[in-house]
Amino acid sequence: MAEKTLNIGLIGYGFMGRAHSNAYCKVNHFFDLDTQPVLKAACARKPEQLAEFASRWGWESTETDWRVLVERDDIDAIDICSPNNTHHDIVMAAADAGKMVLCEKPLAMNAEEGAEMAAAVAKAGVPNMVWFNYRRVPAVAFARQLVDEGRIGRPFHYRAKYLQDWTIDPDLPQGGATLWRLDADIAGSGVTGDLLAHSIDTAIWLNGPIESVTAVTETFIKERALQDDPGTTKPVTIDDACLFLARFANGSLATFESTRYARGRKNQNSFELNGDKGSVLFDLEDAHQLQYFDHTGEEHVNGWRTILVTDSDHPYMKNWWVPGCVLGYEHTFINALADFLAGLESGVPAQPDIASALETQKICDAVLKSAETGIWERV
Amino acid sequence: MAEKTLNIGLIGYGFMGRAHSNAYCKVNHFFDLDTQPVLKAACARKPEQLAEFASRWGWESTETDWRVLVERDDIDAIDICSPNNTHHDIVMAAADAGKMVLCEKPLAMNAEEGAEMAAAVAKAGVPNMVWFNYRRVPAVAFARQLVDEGRIGRPFHYRAKYLQDWTIDPDLPQGGATLWRLDADIAGSGVTGDLLAHSIDTAIWLNGPIESVTAVTETFIKERALQDDPGTTKPVTIDDACLFLARFANGSLATFESTRYARGRKNQNSFELNGDKGSVLFDLEDAHQLQYFDHTGEEHVNGWRTILVTDSDHPYMKNWWVPGCVLGYEHTFINALADFLAGLESGVPAQPDIASALETQKICDAVLKSAETGIWERV
Amino acid sequence: MAEKTLNIGLIGYGFMGRAHSNAYCKVNHFFDLDTQPVLKAACARKPEQLAEFASRWGWESTETDWRVLVERDDIDAIDICSPNNTHHDIVMAAADAGKMVLCEKPLAMNAEEGAEMAAAVAKAGVPNMVWFNYRRVPAVAFARQLVDEGRIGRPFHYRAKYLQDWTIDPDLPQGGATLWRLDADIAGSGVTGDLLAHSIDTAIWLNGPIESVTAVTETFIKERALQDDPGTTKPVTIDDACLFLARFANGSLATFESTRYARGRKNQNSFELNGDKGSVLFDLEDAHQLQYFDHTGEEHVNGWRTILVTDSDHPYMKNWWVPGCVLGYEHTFINALADFLAGLESGVPAQPDIASALETQKICDAVLKSAETGIWERV
Amino acid sequence: MAEKTLNIGLIGYGFMGRAHSNAYCKVNHFFDLDTQPVLKAACARKPEQLAEFASRWGWESTETDWRVLVERDDIDAIDICSPNNTHHDIVMAAADAGKMVLCEKPLAMNAEEGAEMAAAVAKAGVPNMVWFNYRRVPAVAFARQLVDEGRIGRPFHYRAKYLQDWTIDPDLPQGGATLWRLDADIAGSGVTGDLLAHSIDTAIWLNGPIESVTAVTETFIKERALQDDPGTTKPVTIDDACLFLARFANGSLATFESTRYARGRKNQNSFELNGDKGSVLFDLEDAHQLQYFDHTGEEHVNGWRTILVTDSDHPYMKNWWVPGCVLGYEHTFINALADFLAGLESGVPAQPDIASALETQKICDAVLKSAETGIWERV
Secondary structure, eight states, X not given: OOOEEEEEEEEOXXXXXXXXXXXXXXXXXXXOXXXXXXXXXXXXXXXXXXXXXXXXXXXXXEESOHHHXXXXXXXXXXXXXXXXXXXXXXXXXHHHTTOEEEEESSOOSSHHHHHHHHHHHHHHTOOEEEEOGGGGSHHHHHHHHHHHTTOSOSEEEEEXXXXXXXXXXXXXXXXXXXXXXXXXXXXXXSHIIIIIHHHHHHHHHHHOOEEEEEEEEEOSSOEEEETTEEEEEEEOOSOSEEEEEEEETTSOEEEEEEESOOTTOSSEEEEEEEESSEEEEEEGGGTTEEEEEESSSOGGGOOEEEEEOOSTTSTTGGGSSOXXXXXXXXXXHHHHHHHHHXXXXXXXXXXXXXXXXXXXXXXXXXXXXHHHHOBOEEO | OOOEEEEEEXXXXXXXXXXXXXXXXXXHHHSOOSEEEEEEEEEOSOHHHHHHHHHHHTOSEEESOHHHHHHXXXXXXXXXXXXXXXXXXXHHHHHHTTOEEEEESSOOSSHHHHHHHHHHHHHHTOOEEEEOGGGGSHHHHHHHHHHHTTXXXXXXXXXXXXXXXXXXXXXXOBSSTTTGXXXXXXXXXXXXXXXXXXXXXXXXXXXXXXXXXXXXXEOSSOEEEETTEEEEEEEOOSOSXXXXXXXXXXXXXXXXXXXXXXXXXXXXEEEEEEESSXXXXXXXXXXXXXXXXXXXXXXXXXXXXXXXXXXXXXXXGGGSSOTTOOOOTTHHHHHHHHHHHHHHHHSSOOSSOHHHHHHHHHHHHHHHHHHHHOBOEEO | OOOEEEEEEEEOOSHHHHHHHXXXXXXXXXXXXXXXXXXXXXXXXXXXXXXXXXXXXXOSEEESOHHHHHHOTTOOEEEEOSOGGGHHHHHHHHHHTTOEEEEESSOOSSHHXXXXXXXXXHHHTOOEEEEOGGGGSHHHHHHHHHHHTTOSOSEEEEEEEEEOOTTOOTTOOBSSTTTGGGOHHHHSSSHIIIIIHHHHHHHHHHHOOEEEEEEEEEOSSOEEEETTEEEEEEEOOXXXXXXXXXXXXXXXXXXXXXXXXXXXXXXXXXXXXXXXSEEEEEEGGGTTEEEEEESSSOGGGOOEEEEEOOSTTSTTGGGSSOTTOOOOTTHHHHHHHHHHHHHHHHSSOOSSOHHXXXXXXXXXXXXXHHHHHOBOEEO | OOOEEXXXXXXXXXXXXXXXXXXXXXXXXXXXXXXXXXXXXXXXXXXXXXHHHHHHHTOSEEESOHHXXXXXXXXXXXXXXSOGGGHHHHXXXXXXXTOEEEEESSOOSSHHHHHHHHHHHHHHTOOEEEEOGGGGSHHHHHHHHHHHTTOSOSEEEEEEEEXXXXXXXXXXXXXXXXXXXXXXXXXXXXXXXXXXXXXXXXXXXXXXXXXXXXXXXXXXXXXXXXXXXXXXXXEOOSOSEEEEEEEETTSOEEEEEEESOOTTOSSEEEEEEEESSEEEEEEGGGTTEEEEEESSSOGGGOOEEEEEOOSTTSTTGGGSSOTTOOOOXXXXXXXXXXXXXXXXXXXXXXXXXXXXXXXXXXXXHHHHXXXXXXXXXXX
């Protein structure tokens, strides 16, 4: 089994804290790796909830101050699952302390922060990764494989959507422990950082750099009560929806759209890429499939294929069950962690690292700027 | 344009009378044929409704007695759209009078009648066809093409369903002008002749002869009022549902199911054929598509293809619009008529003719017998 | 049957000429109307092809000069199926001659032309209609019905795509009899007028006026040979693709995209509308269905419904066959014609008429302008 | 956290051994239970592979003789993942030793064995469960909930398929460590016990007892080489395919089909239930969804709904992630284990227990008998 251990210090016990804890528990059951992560310490500000969380997942110790965690000698890697406005400072400190960094997305509040973070980890020479977990959906990785195999050809169009509907209710409050994503002071932006960042990361991974964008944002519900102070209502500061057009460096054109106001769409993270030789379509709500149109075969039998991405020769799948047995949401994090650990061993860092994720941050910034200026902005 | 005319005498002005009239009006607009059908005479027992029907569709004359129609010198072909219990006598008389015969399905009340009809048209040497219109759905004809191209290989399984839900309401009456399909004295049987006959015709066209069957039928609603006498209730004599297992001569196994009690299924006439090289799946509720799985390509990109059967190199489609433009229900009759007329010209009769449709009738008979005996019956 | 006749003069015998001829032949078979259109005269410049066309469809006479046709006393209505750059002059002349006008889309080469045409028919007081046939897909009309029934609620998002793939081949020539849609001098624009005009017409019918847009266009293949002069290559003048973002007057946001370079998409004219109460999704490649999400029911059984729009209580369907029997592409024209004729009788004109279609033209103009200026343009 | 521990002794380290080990590791991370399973001992005959397996999953000790395992005082529950022909003897011994029993499906080689096993655990009074894991797919459990809510009404039809394609290759050997499912001496039967048992268990859970069946089986590939002795070819003894018709006690009719020769179907475990009020359809290849048709609403908006079974008010889902985040294959085992542990605590045993699973075994026996006799067999 694994010969080495990697002591993890996790910051944040929310939704992502659970997803990452699960990944640390499971990765060595399914992947043959030299390294075994150890759930060394979990960190959060509320001691009671933290204790319950640590007990449930088997974290060996706890801390309530991330600065203490970062300084601990027995921690090899800092995993950041805390709100977006904490990412920068933690990464800077962790790099300074020589710790590896695994940071949740979006990377930072803006590209300026992101650039500092990228510089810091580069200077420190510490391995690092940003958890854009949807690259690790087998069907998404398989789409990349089809691109690499030359099956798309010259690309003409890309279209991405990330649609949800959970904030339509005007009685939903904002801010607070579970709703900080609705507060721009903490989240940096609304759907742009939370959802579109995923779409952009996937897009540039599959189709290369984006050169320019024109965008529009909207806040449909203008005021909401505060989660932590229900009697108080304040203006909503985030973008509820963000749409943009883009030009890729390869000459293809794109639409991107993200919203939390698409009734009936729970988690529709979808993209389609059209080239002269073929096309692919993915939808996270049917995450076990990739749609593929191959133009190179006999014309009369051409059609969109629904490929069940569960065979042992599909990305990641040989590590799991048997053909026809699907993975779920949580496996994207386990696959990502496996890639990170394998990258430590091979010396080829798993992607996106912070330097690479900075490109997505720059595009988000250009999108938000264009939504203000009303003109095309170069990235 | 067409050099010859073919004078049609149509019997019955119901749903099928409309569908066939439409076919006669349109066929020469879309197909290049030597023959132009002429709407010479329509025949039915109720003069007023008949007059309205004839006027709407442009039938030149009317008759209220089919025996008179059959004897008219100016009629070349008799088209039978009247209830099932009239098919035998009309075909016998028409053949005797030397008329071509186009007969709606099911061919007859039973195989004994059917055999006499086949003998009569053979003796008379008159061209004939039975309107199993679903063979003329382009996607169904395309399935046959894929079989002919060797894309299925050795067949293992066939499964057919024909599901509807329009008789679930116990207040629906039986018998009468529009509900004779619920009276076994007129219809011969229930779903077996009405729906399964379609499924069987398609099955043997695609997969060859059926050797033996074991079946079960059920009448879910035991009594219904009479459409023509609402105060009177009588036992229901038809099969509401019919399911059977079958062995094909080629060694493959099949399930067949038909019912009018499948809530939510309006007209789900569906089949799937699995062979070692490939599989096809068709569903009439998505009639413009054929699903095809090709096992012969590279494994990692294999998947079920949704082939939009609307290209000009797909069956029948070059006569219609442009790729992406679908046909509808009525076009199956027009395509069938075009095939019949082309068959007259080429000397290769369009299928199924009465002799060929008799095979389907024999299987229906074996199915109904098995439902009584509870054992496997040979066809 | 019909008491009155309406003498039609048709200009153009191409794809649309066929579709309209078919509509005139069939409309009275399926709709109960006071008016019977008569195929009085067909007009085109090439006498031989015209004669063949007229013979096939039963046009009583022919003309090779549309100005002569417009002046004929025995013509009541002029139907314009000729290329886009002829629409303006023909409409002006027809209105001047007191003829009704049925004009193919797009209305005109630009909004300036369109405004003159709208003024001319208003001044002449002649009934008129623009053939935006996709409003007459039963599922699209049904979407409108759901909006009218209040099932969508406050709209947040609209997204429309019209994707095809038939011009990807660089060897496809431009201009000429069948490829004039690739010549901006004749077509006015590329996909903007040809495809997006459909999307826009549907959008404003369902979701109200569009206030402003920002757009991008692209011409992927820069040069093509001429259809009528294969040895000569010229720059391509049309837009191969056009994407835009839009703000509706009701506050909702939209993406629109159209292209002929989306490999695997044959005729994907699709839209989705999201409101707080419900959402609808339509795709012309599955034209018999409407997807509908109803948020007002019990939460745990909410889901996207695939409504088979073939019941007798769905728009147009009671005139056709029985539940489960689908219509095809051509029926959109027949339904439109039936609406036009019924509008003559009721005095409530079928929509869109020229004045209404002008709104779509204005939006197209704003889109093309924005693609040049790079900024948001008000409509 | 959990107050009690339950010491598990696992027999078998194959595919099911992995799936169960994973469940033991994860269940307390996601479910609030009083009991924490402990991976006490793993048992198998090959010491080397066993050691690797135990190390990977954290089993505290190993045994190579299951009789020794069963007698160990520190084992509370025996989990049987070994081939079918071992189930009976292990259960008898485990019950005799007073151990709880968790047994993989199919329960036994035949109903006679099963009856003895049911009697033994009843006599011993030990909690027991059979791992029919597909009941624990949230969408399947949700189907049961809809039945319980009265949404299906009077049932008319049930149709089940379990289709795979992995044995079509005639070069695939039989018997041996990974292919014992192709040897009837070890597996008891072919697809009947392996696949149809799942379909039957689900069917009787949703739709009540089956009264009688008529069946057909087939062995398509008559001879295969031995996995453990590649040079030796022997007749294939299992059923490659099994189809049957059934009558349920509630009067509904059914088709069941199972095969490993359905090209393109990887793991299509599918069922549809039609009642007068509504219908449901499930397909394991889209396991995150349930299709539901509700007839009780307004007719014109009725349609099949695709319900994404990922909301917190859907079965099992509140324990996992957030709406829109799907589970995978392995979660069915974790959910089942959680039910078993909760049943220990509540005193209401999780189902199916051995007594209940015996009903499925009896139906399998009747099916195999009918395939021999050719007549309907009562269960």
